[in-house]
Amino acid sequence: MIIGRYGGVVEKFIGDGVVAVWGTPVAAEGDAERAVRADLDLVAAVAELGRDAEVAGLAARTGVVTGEVAVTVGAEREGMIAGDAVNTAARVQSQAEPGSLLAGDRARMPVSLKRPDHVRYTSMNTAT
Secondary structure (H helix, E strand, O other), X not given: OHHHXXXXXXXXXXXXXXXXXXXXXXXXXXXXXXXHHHHHHHHHXXXXXXXXXXXXXXXXXXXXXXXXXXXXXXXXXXXXXXXXXXXXXXXXXXXXXXXEEEEEHHHOOOOOOOOHHHEEEEOOOXXX
16 A cells, blocks of 8 residues: 555545554654655556546545644554544645645655656645
8 A cells, every 4th residue: 555655554545545553653754755755656647547547637636744743652543643634634635736736835755856847835824
């Protein structure tokens, strides 16, 4: 699974969406970068699946937000995290264009990213 390969954990599935987290229960340097890289690979994998299955326009949209959340230690899957960052991430993801990643301004990546044309950043003050 792509999320696990980058050190993330699936927190829950919501319809056709996935909530994944990095840095829980302990945050580490590079969590945001790994989340962005995983999301880019997910966007690419869904596009490839669409091409292979001949489903025109199949595309994922992803959002990455960094911030503090409350973590229920020992919890697995749904109910593991709560907080403003979780709600904001849902809003940011809904604003991403199909086939792209929208990241909060605190999740900026180095310019050396493989597919920078698929990444847009937003100020958290404008993501409503």
